[in-house]
Amino acid sequence: MKTILITGGAGFIGSHVVRLFVKKYPDYRIVNLDKLTYAGNLANLKDVENCPNYIFEKADITDGGRMLELFSAYRFDGVIHLAAESHVDRSILNPMEFILTNIVGTVNLLNAARATWGEDMQGKRFYHISTDEVYGSLDDEGKFLETTPYDPRSPYSASKASSDHLVRAYFHTYHLPAVLSNCSNNYGPYQFPEKLIPLFIHNIRNNKPLPVYGKGENVRDWLYVVDHAKAIDLIFHKGREGETYNIGGNNEWQNIQLIRKLCEIMDRKLGREAGESEKLITFVKDRAGHDLRYAIDATKIKNELGWEPAIRFTEGFETTVDWYLSNEEWLNNVTSGDYQKYYEEQYGKR
């Protein structure tokens, strides 16, 4: 039986990866390691928590000693590393958390893997999950390739870029069997409602203003989270050692267009008059250093591993809205407490 460590498995993407692996690979022992920060929520994994091949370990990746203990105890065969501070706005308010978790935490995991795997790394794999934001900002033309030079511009993307470089350095210097992927914006169930889509669903439902940065002209590529989890499964098992794969939805939206589309769907779902939700749109001061456009060229993963997004955006978007509307208790639980404090600091009392 193989033992696989998934870090950050109680978060948004991590919970989808844990669910996929626990269900698809009953012969793997899946250890979900998570600190349970504000973004980590075990309620995301209710449907797999009693599976015999699933174990949860509450731990902080910035604690190097604890990482070594856990690696020694479980003798992991593979690592899928998703744990991170992940929200750009929070990184602008408090960069140090990002440096500690995303950079120091990643190095602790790399060191623990090296120490326990020793010289014989045959069959082992360290898979680091990253973002397209490391590549910087695009104008109207072009897409990010795996070879695009790094040009991170926020503390979040700089900390992820740094961790990517360190993973590659361990591959080249110590022959640690690493593989990486950089993905565009994910959407879907279980995303913490500080991120655009769940935040705006929540606000529309509660008739609260929709704070749109600048003029809403920034462009992002959107991928359904389950498609990302499937790409992670493929890369973990079949990706070439030392390689990086870009993952994207081939689905670019200007923020304001995406928000208008969401308002239209919400009017329909909530039985409101057409145009009602759009009235909540409120333009606010732009995010500092806001990247204009991200777009991914995902040809490499398509050609090498045969991966393409399976869920069309219209379908994934409707499913996502339906999920948040029918999981009100989940939303209410995560939007109480600390979330309120953060929201007021970010957007003021409303």
Ligand code: NAD
């Ligand atoms: P998330 O914020 O929803 O989840 C992060 C998880 O990591 C949480 O469960 C949190 O408790 C855990 N965590 C944070 N600090 C920790 C620490 N010190 N020790 C242990 N656990 C800790 O994030 P997400 O959106 O699911 O992103 C997961 C990964 O995917 C991140 O590495 C992120 O950079 C990357 N990524 C995200 C997106 C996206 O659109 N969300 C796109 C591309 C890449």
